Amino acid sequence: MPDRQPSGDAERSRPTAGSGRRTPAAPPFSDLDPARWREYSDVLTGSLWILGARDRTGPHLGDYWGNFVPQIPYQIMRRFTRRGEIVVDLFSGMGTTLIECRHLGRHGIGVELNPDVAARSRERIARAHNADGVTTVVLVGDSTCPDTIERVRQELRSLGRTHADCLFLHPPYHAIIRFSDDPRDLSNAPSVEAFLDRFRRVAEHAYSLLAAGRFMALVIGDTYSRSEWVPLGFECMQICREVGFRLKAINVKDIQGNERGKGKRENLWRYRALKQGFYIFKHEYVMVFQKTVPAVSRSSRRVVSQGLARLEGSDTDVVE
Numbered sequence: 001m002p003d004r005q006p007s008g009d010a011e012r013s014r015p016t017a018g019s020g021r022r023t024p025a026a027p028p029f030s031d032l033d034p035a036r037w038r039e040y041s042d043v044l045t046g047s048l049w050i051l052g053a054r055d056r057t058g059p060h061l062g063d064y065w066g067n068f069v070p071q072i073p074y075q076i077m078r079r080f081t082r083r084g085e086i087v088v089d090l091f092s093g094m095g096t097t098l099i100e101c102r103h104l105g106r107h108g109i110g111v112e113l114n115p116d117v118a119a120r121s122r123e124r125i126a127r128a129h130n131a132d133g134v135t136t137v138v139l140v141g142d143s144t145c146p147d148t149i150e151r152v153r154q155e156l157r158s159l160g161r162t163h164a165d166c167l168f169l170h171p172p173y174h175a176i177i178r179f180s181d182d183p184r185d186l187s188n189a190p191s192v193e194a195f196l197d198r199f200r201r202v203a204e205h206a207y208s209l210l211a212a213g214r215f216m217a218l219v220i221g222d223t224y225s226r227s228e229w230v231p232l233g234f235e236c237m238q239i240c241r242e243v244g245f246r247l248k249a250i251n252v253k254d255i256q257g258n259e260r261g262k263g264k265r266e267n268l269w270r271y272r273a274l275k276q277g278f279y280i281f282k283h284e285y286v287m288v289f290q291k292t293v294p295a296v297s298r299s300s301r302r303v304v305s306q307g308l309a310r311l312e313g314s315d316t317d318v319v320e
């Protein structure tokens with residue numbers, strides 16, 4: 001795992017040699033200047049994520065079974081957000097993403113179904129260092145439900161925005177861990193099909209909440225059922241593509257050392273794997289998607305441009 005060094009954020013622009021004009025140094029979704037790549041040893045660009053031990057900076061703890069390591073939201077926010085922007089997490093759990101939001105100076109809005117977990121996460125998030133004075137909010141709600149999403153929109157509006165700049169989905173991996181007895185909990189979906197149906201609703205909400213051109217991370221693992229590997233990750237990936245996202249990356253993350261309960265039973269698992277012909281899960285996925293900017297046809301661009309030219313009384317050329 002590279003060292004975490006959240007320094008060296010790019011200046012927003014730098015002069016182009018000789019021209020006197022300024023061109024943007026960093027892509028519009030990031031503070032990182034690609035020309036200064038040597039300074040970003042903490043930022044991953046490869047698809048194999050071996051992150052090592054859980055980062056325990058600030059109030060991060062590994063005590064909520066099913067939380068992801070803070071290095072995941074750290075990596076995504078470093079690459080796909082700018083300081084002061086807004087991150088939404090529709091399965092915020094114990095608040096790992098929102099704690100990282102405070103560490104990195106991004107506003108955060110989380111949704112968590114379980115009121116007790118939401119309350120505990122708020123206490124934890126409040127203890128995180130917040131040098132930039134960002135806002136972090138945890139809503140109790142069901143991310144499949146339009147009313148909950150409307151409340152997220154209200155929070156966005158109160159921050160002066162209509163859309164989020166980055167989005168996280170870290171749903172239950174169907175029934176691998178039962179998070180509650182609540183029937184709305186995705187971990188209580190009665191079948192894989194029912195789980196995927198509910199996940200689709202959340203993915204549609206994610207798409208509507210995210211600003212065009214911006215990025216979403218889906219963190220998900222596969223499951224095993226009735227002697228068969230269930231490719232939950234790829235099923236969810238496909239749903240994200242169907243609702244309109246462009247797939248940018250399938251990052252494979254090493255989960256060794258982050259699993260719970262398996263350590264002492266490793267030998268038993270090896271025995272079972274050899275006997276029953278399966279492989280033991282050692283990875284999960286951090287998939288990255290982009291909401292593409294709606295395409296504008298040449299003809300509509302020409303109409304808009306001609307309209308602007310008339311308004312301005314100038315001879316503006318159509319730039320193709």
Ligand SMILES: C[S@@+](CC[C@H](N)C(=O)[O-])C[C@H]1O[C@@H](n2cnc3c(N)ncnc32)[C@H](O)[C@@H]1O
Pocket residue numbers: 064066067068069090091092093094095096097111112113114117141142143144170171172173179180184185186187
């Ligand atoms: C895998 S955990 C997310 C953990 C989180 N990334 C963290 O680091 O703490 C999934 C969370 O989704 C919550 N959840 C399940 N169904 C939900 C739903 N319909 N709406 C919102 N949250 C839900 C569960 O209570 C659980 O806390």
